[in-house]
Amino acid sequence: MFVVVALVAVVFGSILFHLLSPWWWTPIASNWGYIDATLVVTFWITGFVFTAVILFMAYCVWKFRHKPGRVAVFDPENRRLEIWLTVVTGLGVAAMLAPGLIVWNQFVTVPEDATDVEVFAQQWSWGFRLPGEDGRLGTSDAALVGPDNPLGINPFDRFGQDDVIVDSGDLHLPIGKPVKMVLRSVDVLHNFYVPEFRAKMDMVPGMVTYFWFTPTRTGEFEILCAELCGVGHGFMRGYVLIDEEPEYQAWLQEQQTFEEFFAARDVRTVSVDP
Helix, strand or coil, X not given: CHHHHHHHHHHHHHHHHHHHCHHHHCCCCECCHHHHHHHHHHHHHHHHHHHHHHHHHHHHHHHCCCCCCCCCCCCCCCHHHHHHHHHHHHHHHHHHHHHHHHHHHHHHCCCCCCEEEEEEEECXXXXXXXXXXXXXXXCEXXXXXECCECCCECCCCHHHCCCEEECCCCEXXXXXXXXXXXXXXCCCCEEEEEHHXXXXXXXXXXXXXXXXXXECCCEEEEEEECCCCXXXXXXXXXXXXXXXXXXXXXXXXHCEEHHHHCCCCCHHHCCCCC
């Protein structure tokens, strides 16, 4: 009976922890309430299965406990039970996958009015690039990355000359405007993750990945690398600050463009293979 009581206590303790734990109500800092809705569906389905399985185990321990004269029955196959479990399991998996597929489609379908913001990752720091007055980012190439060009921006691309460079510092974004996060890595796998944004994405060397979101509340939010990337992984952190429009514009005016940042350096001597 001790085992039965322990199993039942685990079930009800888990339910109470889920319902009463304060972490569940973390404020959302972007439009991705869809992510929370998907998590709720997953919690309900897996929680129901967890509760049913543990309570069934408790019932079996109690129902088939040892008694004098009781003989076990060997019944290795039950076709009806196998079909029932297969159908129920398939429906449960489909119910968890369907919301995720819908959210993923929304996650990568970027609005036309979204502003491109590039995130550049390398062991173990973050760099950022925002479009200048022309409203578009210039091209870049990993082969151009070096001490004088840490983000690998193409110095011959006229659209990159007014790009705003944030090589060491925090990223600021305006509230209420959609942003497309363009993600690049120069060395190993990284992952750009801001928990309050409910958004994250792997950064793969040689590839450009992306997602989008709309900031919905001001504040300072920590950037984490969610992919083990070496001995300095735990220290690869930064901050995104969501500002009201006047504060954002004031910050933007203080930043240097690509042309200004490298005015004293002869980066144009670097060539790019066609």
